[in-house]
Every structure is written in C-alpha cells, then in structure tokens.
C-alpha cells in the first residue's frame with residue numbers, strides 16, 4: 001500500500017510539472033463546446049530511460065496511435081503493417097494507408113506556406129532497423145549509436161506511421177528551415193506530432209529530432225498538443241505502458 005501511494009504521488013508530481021494538478025485524474029470525456037478534456041491516469045511513474053527489451057502492450061495494428069515505443073518497450077519482430085503504400089512525395093518511402101491523406105494534406109499546406117518538405121525516411125522493418133543500428137555501431141561504437149539510432153523493434157518507423165522529413169531544398173539544420181519551423185507549429189493540425197522535441201531527452205529517451213514525426217490522427221494529435229506532453233509521456237499517462 002505504502003509503495004502504491006508513493007508511486008501515485010510520484011506520478012502526480014511528474015504530471016503536475018507540465019499539467020495543472022487537477023488534470024490528473026480520470027479519463028477522456030467530451031465537454032461543452034466540442035472540446036475534449038483529458039484527465040490522465042497512470043498506474044506508475046514514467047519509467048526512467050533505460051535499455052531493455054519488453055514487448056509493448058498495444059501491438060494491434062489498429063492501436064498505432066497509442067503503441068508505446070522507447071528504449072525499454074519494443075514491437076515484436078513480426079510487426080509489419082499490412083497496408084503500406086508509397087508516400088508519393090519527393091524522397092519516397094512507404095507509410096500506412098491510414099496516414100496518407102493527412103500526410104498529403106500536410107504537404108499541400110506546407111507548400112502553400114512556402115515551407116515544402118521532402119521525405120528522408122518512412123517505414124522501416126525490424127530487419128532494416130537492425131541493419132541501420134549495426135552499421136551505426138560499426139561507425140561510432142555502441143554507446144554513441146544507442147543515443148541516436150533505435151535498436152530493432154524500438155523504432156517508431158516500424159509502425160509505418162513515422163516519417164523523417166527534410167527541407168525540400170535540402171537546407172540544414174532542419175529545425176531552422178522554413179519547413180522545420182512550419183512543421184513544428186502546424187504538423188499536429190494534420191495528425192502528426194514531433195516525438196523527440198528539444199530539451200526533453202530525459203523523458204523521451206532520445207536526443208532532439210526536429211525531423212521525426214509520428215502520425216496519431218488529428219484528434220489525438222490535438223489532445224497531445226494541448227497537453228504539452230511528449231508522445232511518450234502522453235501514452236504512459238493514459239495507459240501506463
């Protein structure tokens with residue numbers, strides 16, 4: 001009992017650092033005016049970043065928006081979305097069909113704003129991620145590789161709903177390009193959230209990746225955006241793993 005109370009207190013302290021204290025209590029429910037109030041329940045505090053290999057809880061393809069992936073939780077090796085389609089954008093790659101319309105809508109809006117982006121990477125299978133990780137280890141050593149490349153099973157790219165983007169004119173660094181700034185401000189409106197924002201590595205477990213976006217659908221993305229939480233914190237707060 002004592003442990004449970006200690007855990008709950010720790011959870012509330014973590015959550016109250018970024019949310020009003022009262023927001024941490026029940027569930028998602030509609031409120032007047034069409035807005036949705038989300039109250040977060042977590043059974044335990046967000047785990048400290050560590051390298052483990054626990055198969056994540058929600059591995060159904062329909063649960064793509066709330067599948068927790070980090071340096072601890074991973075997908076099964078056989079997780080391979082059945083509905084991959086080419087993005088059709090410069091840079092190519094494939095994503096799940098369910099994310100395509102919103103990707104193309106985001107592309108049109110970005111172009112209209114003079115902030116055109118291109119795809120640098122999209123779906124990656126477990127095996128492809130293994131090759132990438134091993135190549136990185138060979139290049140920079142395991143300790144450095146772990147900080148920048150997800151181990152196989154741990155990458156959001158295996159979901160088929162994550163993209164790395166670059167500016168269309170290949171300018172760098174991406175975060176300060178028009179495309180980078182536009183994506184940061186607007187991607188959520190199209191259902192895409194930045195998984196690894198700056199200065200959040202202690203809770204996301206990865207360094208700042210201004211180019212990496214994960215599709216969660218427009219309503220979920222709005223909730224995450226309004227919460228001020230990162231995707232990892234959000235999923236943990238709602239489901240506990």
Ligand SMILES: [Zn+2]
Pocket residue numbers: 157162163164211212213
């Ligand atoms: Zn990425």
